[in-house]
Amino acid sequence: MAALVRYKLTIAYDGTAYCGWQRQPPPVPTVQRALEKAVGEIVSHPVTVAGSSRTDTGVHAQGQVAAMEVQSHLEAPRLRQAINSRLPPDILIRELIPAPPEFDITRAVRKRYRYLIWCGRDRPVFYRHFVYHFRRDVNLAAMRQACHLLEGTHDFIALRGRADERLTTVRTIYHCDVHVRGPLLIFAVEGNGFLYHMVRTMVGSVLEVGCGHWPPERIAEILKSRDRRQAGPCVPATGLCLQWIRF
């Protein structure tokens, strides 16, 4: 009988068809459930695939990280192939390796998210599931200033969508910036953790600055206020992608 082995998985998914990462009662389609089903078909015992980030409905990932314990005679590369061949086309295990002993899925030290804003005059036909269409002209310099004011260690409670079980609302943002590529504004943020809806509310607030509704300094005031009503709207999930997680 094969030994129980703990694996670290790096997973990409197009979140369009899923009600987020986290398993929910059937028939709600979630990424975690699709993965656990595919793995279960290979190893023939029930499996929990524990993810590091609970992405929301419609949010994408290039590098979600998860852990699982399975009994299988397959070596890691063959196990990866076997699971991938049973996954739907919108989910892919990019890497599957035996987890280092010190690996703890709950101890991410740095995560990067990207948010894509489509500034074209017309609707994005080909990118429609991966961008947010923002129709107003924006001031890029003001947006970058706003981004930089989000960097550092702050209480981000004003940018949190709703209360959850996390005890502290203080997070450190190592990097926050926005740049232009053709009709796209690419917003990128790296931090040691993110509260519920925090990235999307950051983007919504930075866009308020971008279209001239607020001066960049307003960002510092929002943080200081600790009041959700001071921040900008939570922008749609489609534009958001979890890029990578470091442990």
Next chain:
Amino acid sequence: MAALVRYKLTIAYDGTAYCGWQRQPPPVPTVQRALEKAVGEIVSHPVTVAGSSRTDTGVHAQGQVAAMEVQSHLEAPRLRQAINSRLPPDILIRELIPAPPEFDITRAVRKRYRYLIWCGRDRPVFYRHFVYHFRRDVNLAAMRQACHLLEGTHDFIALRGRADERLTTVRTIYHCDVHVRGPLLIFAVEGNGFLYHMVRTMVGSVLEVGCGHWPPERIAEILKSRDRRQAGPCVPATGLCLQWIRF
């Protein structure tokens, strides 16, 4: 009562959800039918939207061109907006202008198609509807040689999927090449017209050269043979996109 005006339309669509361009009996979803429905809701008389190219099931377009005659009090820009707001998110009228008197939808002089080949080791998660996943290593220099042998005026009957009503099978290819961008091979071809499945059979033949099954010179022999069985396979529709049409 508004006069009957003839318009020239430039249309982009993600062909994934459609059984090609051409209208078919309901409930078969086609791009032409979706357009005629949306236009009909605005102008309140039946409309025919005549396309220049009949793209197949799953084929995309950045620049399909079509013509229609409608009675409407709306100026062209407002008419475009009104129709776009009634179209599904995977179809967009990029341009709508009164057709020049000499404009004839059946008289295209040059068309450009692009075919995307995904050469990554793994399935493409985010591009899966827009590429063909080709798993073998390819020789780019040999493929480019093969492409250049397709340029010029030839009888392309050996690269035709099946007979259709077009009288001659002679076409002129002005440009045919392939280049690399990251994990993608981008195949581009411009010609004065294309037979049924011709671009996809060109790509299938060039890939046979690329993976070393055939020497590049085989392309000239295929054309000379006038025999479909000598050519490579017709590759999947997903990778194909009609880029533009000139009149």
